[in-house]
Amino acid sequence: MPSAPKSRTGDYRPWPDDKPIVSLNDVHKSYGMVEVLKGISLDVKKGEVICIIGPSGSGKSTLIRCINGLTPIQKGSITVEGQEVNDPKLDKLSLRRKVGIVFQQFNLFPHKTALQNVMMAPVLILREPKAEVEQRARALISKVRLTGKEDVYPGHLSGGQQQRVAIARSLAMRPDVMLFDEVTAALDPETVKEVLLTIKELAADGMTCILVTHEMGFAREVADHIYFTDLGVIVEHGAPAQFFTNAKDPRTRQFLSQVL
Amino acid sequence: MFELIAPFFRHLYERTGLNFIVFYDPHEFGRFVAGISISLQLIFWSLLLSLVIGVVGAWTQRSQSAIWRGCVHAYIQAFRNTPPMIQLLFFYFALGAFTPSVDMGGYTQPIISSFVWAVISFGIFGGAFNVEIFRAGLDAVPESTLEAAESLCFSRWQTYTNVTLPLAFRISLPALTNNLVSLAKTTSLAYVIAVPEMTYVLNQVWSDNINVPEMMLLLFLYYVLVVTLLATALHALERRLVLPGYGQ
Amino acid sequence: MTKRAFRLETEQFSQERFFCRFVDWRVGAGLLVAFALSMAMASAQGAAQQAAPSPLATLVIWMPFILKGFALNLVISFLAMAIATVLGIGLGLMQISLIWLVRAPSRFVTHLLRNSPWLVILFVIMLLLPVDIRLPGNQRVMFPDWIKVTIAFALPVMGNISEILRGAVNSIPTGQWESAEGLAFTRSQALRWIILPQCIRRAIPPWMNWYALLTLSTPMASIFSIHEAVSNAQAGMEAAGARPGLLIPFYLFLLCLFFIYIYPIAVWTRKLERKYAVGS
Numbered sequence A: 001m002p003s004a005p006k007s008r009t010g011d012y013r014p015w016p017d018d019k020p021i022v023s024l025n026d027v028h029k030s031y032g033m034v035e036v037l038k039g040i041s042l043d044v045k046k047g048e049v050i051c052i053i054g055p056s057g058s059g060k061s062t063l064i065r066c067i068n069g070l071t072p073i074q075k076g077s078i079t080v081e082g083q084e085v086n087d088p089k090l091d092k093l094s095l096r097r098k099v100g101i102v103f104q105q106f107n108l109f110p111h112k113t114a115l116q117n118v119m120m121a122p123v124l125i126l127r128e129p130k131a132e133v134e135q136r137a138r139a140l141i142s143k144v145r146l147t148g149k150e151d152v153y154p155g156h157l158s159g160g161q162q163q164r165v166a167i168a169r170s171l172a173m174r175p176d177v178m179l180f181d182e183v184t185a186a187l188d189p190e191t192v193k194e195v196l197l198t199i200k201e202l203a204a205d206g207m208t209c210i211l212v213t214h215e216m217g218f219a220r221e222v223a224d225h226i227y228f229t230d231l232g233v234i235v236e237h238g239a240p241a242q243f244f245t246n247a248k249d250p251r252t253r254q255f256l257s258q259v260l
Numbered sequence B: 001m002f003e004l005i006a007p008f009f010r011h012l013y014e015r016t017g018l019n020f021i022v023f024y025d026p027h028e029f030g031r032f033v034a035g036i037s038i039s040l041q042l043i044f045w046s047l048l049l050s051l052v053i054g055v056v057g058a059w060t061q062r063s064q065s066a067i068w069r070g071c072v073h074a075y076i077q078a079f080r081n082t083p084p085m086i087q088l089l090f091f092y093f094a095l096g097a098f099t100p101s102v103d104m105g106g107y108t109q110p111i112i113s114s115f116v117w118a119v120i121s122f123g124i125f126g127g128a129f130n131v132e133i134f135r136a137g138l139d140a141v142p143e144s145t146l147e148a149a150e151s152l153c154f155s156r157w158q159t160y161t162n163v164t165l166p167l168a169f170r171i172s173l174p175a176l177t178n179n180l181v182s183l184a185k186t187t188s189l190a191y192v193i194a195v196p197e198m199t200y201v202l203n204q205v206w207s208d209n210i211n212v213p214e215m216m217l218l219l220f221l222y223y224v225l226v227v228t229l230l231a232t233a234l235h236a237l238e239r240r241l242v243l244p245g246y247g248q
Numbered sequence C: 001m002t003k004r005a006f007r008l009e010t011e012q013f014s015q016e017r018f019f020c021r022f023v024d025w026r027v028g029a030g031l032l033v034a035f036a037l038s039m040a041m042a043s044a045q046g047a048a049q050q051a052a053p054s055p056l057a058t059l060v061i062w063m064p065f066i067l068k069g070f071a072l073n074l075v076i077s078f079l080a081m082a083i084a085t086v087l088g089i090g091l092g093l094m095q096i097s098l099i100w101l102v103r104a105p106s107r108f109v110t111h112l113l114r115n116s117p118w119l120v121i122l123f124v125i126m127l128l129l130p131v132d133i134r135l136p137g138n139q140r141v142m143f144p145d146w147i148k149v150t151i152a153f154a155l156p157v158m159g160n161i162s163e164i165l166r167g168a169v170n171s172i173p174t175g176q177w178e179s180a181e182g183l184a185f186t187r188s189q190a191l192r193w194i195i196l197p198q199c200i201r202r203a204i205p206p207w208m209n210w211y212a213l214l215t216l217s218t219p220m221a222s223i224f225s226i227h228e229a230v231s232n233a234q235a236g237m238e239a240a241g242a243r244p245g246l247l248i249p250f251y252l253f254l255l256c257l258f259f260i261y262i263y264p265i266a267v268w269t270r271k272l273e274r275k276y277a278v279g280s
């Protein structure tokens, strides 16, 4: 008798609440001769929302990409649920199932509808039953408030709508941590709100989120902790209330005075 | 079919002197149909070979080995910058002279017929253009889209088959259409190595029957029809596969 | 994401374009060396098999004759290009006419010329054009074969030049027309002083491509026993005893000849294309 296709979804053990779910320790990253990250350390606890802010080119995107294993690091360690990312024998599949990422440029697959975009990875990669995935995908699409747009192609969606599909697409893999890299930077001011609302709801549901953002008001509202990076190091970090009103480092103050 | 049209064209000839002999003389009709068949086969196989060469070449051009890339590049330059007709003559006469023949019981026949040489020659010629087209299509798939696939746990192979190829093919299609249509027209050159395709057959018909203008008209119509049909089919495919929201 | 994502500039890749990423003289030189080597090797092989003048020596003997034929290829290509340019511009201007009765037929002719194989057009002209035309003043204009073939080669190129012109004019933003109109230019004045000058730069690279393509097609003249390079080479091989050993060196020599002439044009075209792409 032919055996049913093997599902890769099994073996799910929740990560304990007290240990940091993502942990960076003295991370160094360079592109060729240029050192972009010069010793970054930070911990994120389960269910926590942290925001990374900082001037352009300070290495925020690079940091995010390293956590997902999209680029290797030269020195230091990154662990996600205890799994070392900076390990040549890293099982990228298991890492990326835990960590979802959403990009500034949405990067949807333009030849697939919204629904297909969301369903693709679970069906193709996790080999979950199609009917079940479709049900979940439809639920996710309605969760990001796009009911009715299931069969529309990305090219016919607005930027904000595309970005919300991209969020749903990542969520379909049931990640434990979500990374957002300036997800509203390419959007019109009106559509920014829709996307931020989606993220806010996600955070309220208890999703661990690491956000890079230029939306200071939003950061202040949702973040549990804020990190300010400049020139590849974390200059200052703290809870939002204290960070925004009472920054100590002159660089932070200068940055905040420019953006606030 | 033949019985249906024959009386009309015979009548036309008797009344007006317009001699469309291929439509009322059974022998010439047979020749004509064979010409169409050979010509369509020639187009089909030449296009197919050029596509295969294009895909393989584009793939090689993106490979790590500089030697392979150089070879493909030299191939492209050599075949783009020399006359297709001389390429065909070179393949058929120069290389053909050195391929073995088989004994067909009484007479010998080269292993590679003129038809096959024509397919090889046109395939290689058209392939030189297809390589560039496919390579540009592959290059035009944004790195960031591939990264998105990677972050969704796609393996390299899965990314290639599910994202890169479908997108690259769609991106290449308009340029490909142009080139394939050009190549289809170029196949009429097979006349010079006596492949009995349309041009050659109608040539024989008009020398046998001294009805040049009529057969010429037919030849013209034939190619306009074939080219239009091919272009229409490819454009239809283009429309079906267009990336919604990224069209004209 | 811009709407231009996931698109290619289609014309760049058509057979009518000699676009290539790194067109470079070194590639050309390398190819020529390869050509020459294989020619020499083929001749050496031939020489080993046969007695008396080696294929390479035979080729050298016939070279001037072939080159003379090649000169005719060039003459045909120059003349045909000149005719095609003049008539093509005329046809192109008709294509953008506002009068339907002018525009429709010129569109039709352009399509016909662009969509028929060159060989078919050659047959039509060679077999259907009379040998001479009698002008009203009882003068006779003779059409020797090589003039006929020149006219035949001009036709498909003419159709394509017409299309280049139409495409170039259409690619000029409508704002240009409007601002000309605002300055009280008539349509023909706007065309003459504002639109066409802007088209020229865009049109030069494709025009050069068409010249190259035309030159690459001139060997077809040999089908009509015009004494150009290919027929002369074939005649030479015939006269030298039609030995199979001659085939590879002679045909390779022909390929080299065209390559040496066309390759620099392709490189130059590509350069101009890049320059204009940056400029606009």
Ligand SMILES: Nc1ncnc2c1ncn2[C@@H]1O[C@H](COP(=O)(O)OP(=O)(O)OP(=O)(O)O)[C@@H](O)[C@H]1O
Pocket (backbone or CB within 6 Å): A031, A036, A055, A056, A057, A058, A059, A060, A061, A062, A063, A182
């Ligand atoms: N693939 C790469 N190769 C070489 N250098 C890179 C690469 N990616 C980023 N860099 C460099 O690394 C530095 C940090 O880039 P990064 O994109 O992480 O900055 P960022 O903080 O995200 O900036 P922004 O706010 O503009 O997005 C920049 O100086 C950039 O030029």
Ligand SMILES: [Mg+2]
Pocket (backbone or CB within 6 Å): A060, A061, A062, A181, A182
């Ligand atoms: Mg960034």
